[in-house]
Each structure stands twice: as C-alpha cells, then as structure tokens.
Amino acid sequence: MDQRKFKKMNRRELLKLTPVIALGAFAVPRLREPLLQEGLAFSDWASRKLFRPGHLAATFAASELTPFERFPINDYDVDDPGVIFENWSLTVSGAVQNPGDYKLSDIQALPKKQQNTRHVCVEGWDVIGRFGGTPLSEFLKFVGADPTASFITVECADDYYESLDMATALHPQTLLCYEMYDQPLTREHGAPLRLTVPTKIGYKHAKYLTDLKVTHVLEKIGYWEDQGYSWFYGL
Amino acid sequence: MPEEVIEIESSERDEEPAHAVYEHPWVVRFTHWVNAIALVVMAGSGLQIFRAFPSFGAKIPQQDLLNWPKAFAIGGWLGGALQWHLTFMWIYIATGLFYLAYQIFSGNYRQVLFTRRDVAGVWPTARHYFLFGPKPPTREAYNPLQKLAYTSAISLGVLTVLTGFAIWKPIQFSWVARPMGGFHLARVWHFVSMWAILLFALGHLVMVILHGWNNFVSMLTGWKVDPEYPPQ
Numbered sequence: 037m038d039q040r041k042f043k044k045m046n047r048r049e050l051l052k053l054t055p056v057i058a059l060g061a062f063a064v065p066r067l068r069e070p071l072l073q074e075g076l077a078f079s080d081w082a083s084r085k086l087f088r089p090g091h092l093a094a095t096f097a098a099s100e101l102t103p104f105e106r107f108p109i110n111d112y113d114v115d116d117p118g119v120i121f122e123n124w125s126l127t128v129s130g131a132v133q134n135p136g137d138y139k140l141s142d143i144q145a146l147p148k149k150q151q152n153t154r155h156v157c158v159e160g161w162d163v164i165g166r167f168g169g170t171p172l173s174e175f176l177k178f179v180g181a182d183p184t185a186s187f188i189t190v191e192c193a194d195d196y197y198e199s200l201d202m203a204t205a206l207h208p209q210t211l212l213c214y215e216m217y218d219q220p221l222t223r224e225h226g227a228p229l230r231l232t233v234p235t236k237i238g239y240k241h242a243k244y245l246t247d248l249k250v251t252h253v254l255e256k257i258g259y260w261e262d263q264g265y266s267w268f269y270g271l
Numbered sequence: 272m273p274e275e276v277i278e279i280e281s282s283e284r285d286e287e288p289a290h291a292v293y294e295h296p297w298v299v300r301f302t303h304w305v306n307a308i309a310l311v312v313m314a315g316s317g318l319q320i321f322r323a324f325p326s327f328g329a330k331i332p333q334q335d336l337l338n339w340p341k342a343f344a345i346g347g348w349l350g351g352a353l354q355w356h357l358t359f360m361w362i363y364i365a366t367g368l369f370y371l372a373y374q375i376f377s378g379n380y381r382q383v384l385f386t387r388r389d390v391a392g393v394w395p396t397a398r399h400y401f402l403f404g405p406k407p408p409t410r411e412a413y414n415p416l417q418k419l420a421y422t423s424a425i426s427l428g429v430l431t432v433l434t435g436f437a438i439w440k441p442i443q444f445s446w447v448a449r450p451m452g453g454f455h456l457a458r459v460w461h462f463v464s465m466w467a468i469l470l471f472a473l474g475h476l477v478m479v480i481l482h483g484w485n486n487f488v489s490m491l492t493g494w495k496v497d498p499e500y501p502p503q
Contacts, residue, residue, distance in 0.1 A: 038280045042291065042494075049492040052297055056304045059362075075358020086443045093442045094453070106331040154454060156441065159349065160324035162454055235442055264350040266357065271442045
C-alpha cells in the first residue's frame with residue numbers, strides 16, 4: 037500500500053469516530069438543561085421499574101439505632117412551623133370516599149406499626165431510626181381511597197410539599213409516623229405527623245403534614261423536585 | 272493475534288518500507304473515547320455530590336474528610352451534580368457493556384486480558400519501566416504490565432458501577448450492597464474505586480505521553496505505524 041492510500045484509510049477510520057462528538061451537545065448551554073432532564077427522567081423511569089412493592093427495606097436491632105440526639109434535623113425552612121396541636125387535623129381530599137378533616141386520635145386508632153429502618157439523605161449520610169405510626173395503606177383504606185388512583189400528594193405546615201407514587205404509598209413500611217424512638221414526635225422531627233418512607237430518599241419523608249390528596253394525575257411534585265432533584269428516588 | 276498487518280511503501284527511495292498494524296477495532300476506539308468522557312463527568316459530578324457531605328462518619332458530629340475544591344467538580348450544586356451523575360452513568364454503563372460484549376464475542380479480549388502466562392513477564396517489564404532495566408522483547412500489542420493495568424482498570428470500572436448501584440438502590444439491590452457492608456460502607460467502596468480508576472487514568476496519560484504520537488494515533492485510527500513488536 038502506498039502512503040497516500042494509507043493516509044486516506046486512516047482518515048476514514050478517524051471519521052468513523054465522529055459519533056463521539058454528539059456528547060458535545062452537553063457543552064451547549066441551551067441543550068444541556070433538556071438533556072439532563074431527559075437523563076433524570078430516564079433514571080426515574082428505571083427506578084420505577086426496579087421498585088418491588090413486596091420487597092422490604094432492612095430492619096435493624098435496637099442496638100444498631102442511631103441515638104435519638106444524633107438523628108439529624110433537616111428542614112428547608114424552619115425547625116418548628118408552630119403547629120397548634122389542639123387545632124391540628126389532616127385534611128384529606130381528592131379521589132377518596134370520605135374526604136374531610138382527620139384528628140390525630142382518628143389516625144392513632146388505626147393499626148400501629150413500629151420499625152427500625154435506615155434513613156438515607158441525598159447528601160450522603162445515613163442513620164438508623166425507630167419510627168412508629170399507621171401504615172399509610174391502612175389510612176388510605178380507612179378514608180376509602182380510589183384503588184385506581186396513582187398518586188398521593190401531601191402539604192405541610194412549613195409550606196413544604198411532596199408526592200408519592202401509589203405503589204410506594206401502599207408499601208407495608210410506608211408510615212404516617214407520629215412516634216420516634218417510642219416517644220411522640222417532637223416538633224423538630226415533624227410533629228404531630230410526618231411521613232416515613234424507608235424505600236425512598238430522605239427528602240420524600242415530609243414533616244408537619246396538614247393535607248393529603250389522592251389523585252389520578254400528579255398535580256404537585258415536590259419542593260426539592262421542583263429545584264431539580266429526582267422525583268421517584270427509590271432506594 | 273488477529274491484527275491485520277500491512278506494508279506501507281515509502282515515497283523516498285532510500286527509506287525502508289514501514290509496517291502498520293491494525294491494533295484497535297472501531298468498537299474499542301469508540302467506547303474508549305466515550306467512556307473517557309463519561310469517566311471525567313462521573314468523577315467530577317461524583318466529587319460535587321461528595322461535597323454535600325464530605326465524610327464517611329456520622330452526621331452528628333460531622334467530621335469532614337476533605338474539602339474538595341468546587342473548581343474541580345461538575346454540576347455546581349448537589350441537585351445539578353446528581354443530574355449529571357444520573358445521566359452519564361447510563362452512558363458509562365452502556366459503553367462498558369458494549370465494550371465487554373464486543374471483546375468477548377470477537378475474541379479480541381485476548382489482546383488485553385491478563386492471564387496466568389503473563390505473570391512471569393510482569394517483573395521484567397516493571398524493571399524496565401521503573402528501574403531502567405533491559406527492555407524485554409515485545410511480541411504482542413500489549414506487554415504483560417499493560418495487560419495487568421488494563422485488566423485492572425476494566426475490573427475497577429465494573430466495581431464503580433456495582434458500588435454505585437449499591438448506593439443508588441441499597442434496598443432493591445440489597446444483594447449487591449450486602450457483601451459491601453450495606454449502604455454506608457458501599458459509599459466508601461464507591462469513593463475508593465473512583466480514586467483507583469483515576470490513579471490508573473493518570474498513569475495511563477503519563478504513559479501515552481511517553482510513548483509518542485504513533486501510539487496515540489492508533490487509538491484514533493486503529494492503525495499503529497512501526498509498532499515496537501515485529502509484524503507477524
């Protein structure tokens with residue numbers, strides 16, 4: 037082969053690598069945002085596919101618990117939104133047979149579950165806590181939630197909001213939590229009622245709940261999700 | 272070795288004709304470059320994620336391991352870095368799988384896989400590189416030390432993915448996380464395997480620079496002119 041032909045062949049081989057340049061789209065500001073949104077959406081789609089409704093999160097012995105005073109208090113806003121417990125109720129709306137206001141005693145009258153589970157924060161730290169409350173599935177049955185509905189949206193006294201897919205809401209370890217470490221929930225940890233969802237990342241565990249809505253379409257996604265975090269984020 | 276060899280006729284009369292060997296098939300070159308970019312993005316965004324909690328201990332009290340400079344991180348903030356990480360992990364995995372499948376089904380893995388018969392050649396090659404010992408004769412595209420390095424790097428790549436899945440899905444992939452010690456320790460393994468692969472990349476870059484242009488070009492065109500080993 038002469039040198040000219042060899043050079044031509046080399047050029048052809050080099051040109052075959054041009055598809056690599058497609059990654060340069062991530063360097064273009066106008067394309068970057070939509071591409072990363074697609075990537076995040078794909079990851080959430082995969083997360084949903086990987087979620088097994090009957091698969092339980094690991095539970096831990098009492099000796100493995102993180103001491104209560106070392107269980108971090110994370111808020112986006114205030115530690116204590118000043119809920120007046122006497123006037124508090126959970127307002128249930130949407131695709132339910134019995135919408136209305138539910139007192140804490142109504143929720144506490146339902147079956148109770150206690151569990152020692154791992155709480156994983158998106159920042160990277162994790163703790164093992166003891167949580168007590170009513171399985172959300174029990175409460176949804178109690179209020180006559182439409183079994184064909186797809187989402188649960190909650191709103192909070194500190195204006196935080198979150199949402200769950202129905203499969204996660206019905207997971208046996210998803211609790212409407214009113215106790216931590218066998219004591220009534222403290223204000224910093226979300227009194228009087230919070231979510232604990234061991235199969236989800238920490239920011240899905242909304243505190244100071246005031247409203248719960250059952251819906252067929254996702255109306256409100258979540259505070260951190262609206263800032264750009266993953267919606268599904270199943271563990 | 273399955274490599275194709277050609278002779279290049281010289282235009283100059285007194286020059287010896289050169290040999291060229293087709294060392295790197297398209298799949299290897301393509302996945303090499305895409306994966307190299309993905310690795311940079313994964314490490315950069317991973318370090319930005321790490322900045323959110325730069326520790327492997329407790330949250331309370333928190334003791335930071337290191338303050339990684341933001342200038343050497345990708346994503347700007349935790350949520351942004353997660354978007355990069357959760358997007359490029361699929362590219363990283365896809366090119367890794369494409370590469371592995373190609374190597375296995377084409378038989379080209381023989382070029383790179385470190386096996387028992389390469390063991391004896393490791394020390395003479397290392398002595399040559401690091402202690403100025405005599406240069407052992409080269410018969411193949413990769414010497415035993417290279418095979419060891421590349422096989423380790425590919426294994427580390429697999430490890431970064433497995434440890435990553437153990438962190439991303441510690442419950443659904445509890446069987447992956449369990450042998451690593453659960454979520455908490457899997458995060459340590461993920462961090463360590465990243466540094467190991469970056470250490471390889473650094474050594475790799477140094478060697479590429481030392482070995483000159485023809486060697487570098489072979490990862491672009493596939494063809495290496497005047498290889499160190501005799502054409503077969």
